[in-house]
Amino acid sequence: MAILVTGGAGYIGAHVVRALERAGLESVVVDDLSSGHREFVRPEVPFIDLNVLHAKQLVDQLAEHHIEAVIHLAAFKYAGVSVERPAHTWRQNAGGTLSLLRAMERLDIGAIVFSSTAAVYGTPDVETVTEDTATRPESPYGESKLVGEWMIRDQAQATGLRHTSLRYFNVVGSGEPDLYDSSPHNLFPLVIRALAQGHRPRIFGEDYPTPDGTCVRDYVHVADLAEAHVTAVRRLLAGNELERVYNLGNGEGVSVRQIMQSVSDATGIAFEPEVMGRRPGDPARIVASGALAARDLDWKLTHTLDDMVASAWASRPVEPAD
Structure with a gap:
């Protein structure tokens, strides 16, 4: 018997597969490589x-x-691109989850851990988000993920499916030297790619209602996140009752400008970021409590912001300068 990891050739998914391996659990990866990397999945x-x-x-x-x-x-x-490509986003996210649930029901597979997102909250009207905070997504991406949670909830009510959804905040860093975030939109790879190519990193928006005008986010290390998935799936398989959703957050906010300074300190490269306009679908501030996940999933942060930055820089792919 094995655990299926959909998207297991992606940045987060590959870390989850490695974490399952360390826990002595067999995994099978399904991925269409639209954004993942075949080399992230070990041959065995x-x-x-x-x-x-x-x-x-x-x-x-x-x-x-x-x-x-x-x-x-x-x-x-x-999230930002989903505003421009809503139909594609809905088909891939809601349609993909529906297809998977139907396959699981047909084969009597009884447990699922769902990758959700902080984007379901939109721009919260509270200082610290909890699982009880109102969900008001501001992008098709956030909407499609919230609907995915609802699909799984409804399927569980009908069939007894054991489940939980993990709402991620900003996932960064690297837990393995050969795994890296290759997203063309996420902050860390954008900054690292720019510096590696001799360019100025960009800040998207400096007029948000935050202390320095840039977005404030809750950053967690990808290796810590991966361990939470392993704990969740093991507890579901053991028959433990879990909450329907958990926030995997740090509880502390860091602004984009602060991240830029941390990157400069870690790399020894002094730079002044180039300021661009806002991206659609980016809320000003999202910071979350991980207390519920700490209670039920042994969720804890074992990496500092400096660890996150240093590991992301160390695992960066080698790219020629333009």
Whole structure:
């Protein structure tokens, strides 16, 4: 028996697969490589090149590999771009989750950990977000993830599916020297790529209602996040009752300008960021309490902001300068 990791060739998914391996759990990866990297998955891990929307092939593959639980990360994850490509976002995220749930029901796979997002909260009207904070997503990405949570909740009510959804905040750093964030939109890879190529990193918006005018976010290290997935899936398989959603947050906010300074300190490269306009779908501030996850999932932060920055820089791919 094995655990299916959809999106397991991606930045977060690959870290989850490595964490499962360290815990002595077998995994199978499904990924269509639209944003993932085949080399992130070690040769000994079964790899299926497939989009989860392809329902018949998905059922066949899950049956062949005797899957007992699913960690579902596969999605179109870019909030800003989702505003420009809503139909694509809905099809990949809501459609993919629906296809997966139908396959799980057909094969009687009884547990799922869902990769959700802080984007379900939109711009909160509280200093610190908890799981009870109102959900008001401001992008098709956030909306599609919230609907994914609802789909899983409804399926659980109908079939007894054991489940939980983990709402991520800003996931950064690297826990393995060969794994890195290659997103063309996330802050850390954008800054690192710019510096590696001799360019000035960019700040998107400096007129937000925050102390320095730049967005404030809650940053967590990807290795800590991966461990939370392992704990969640193990407890579901053991029959433990978990909450429907958990925030995986730090509880402390850091601004984009502060991140820029941390990057400068870690790399020894002095720079003045180039200020651009705001990106659509980016709320001003999101900081969350991880108290509930600490209670039920042993959630704790073992990496500092300096660790996050240094590990991201150390794992960066080598790219030629323009």
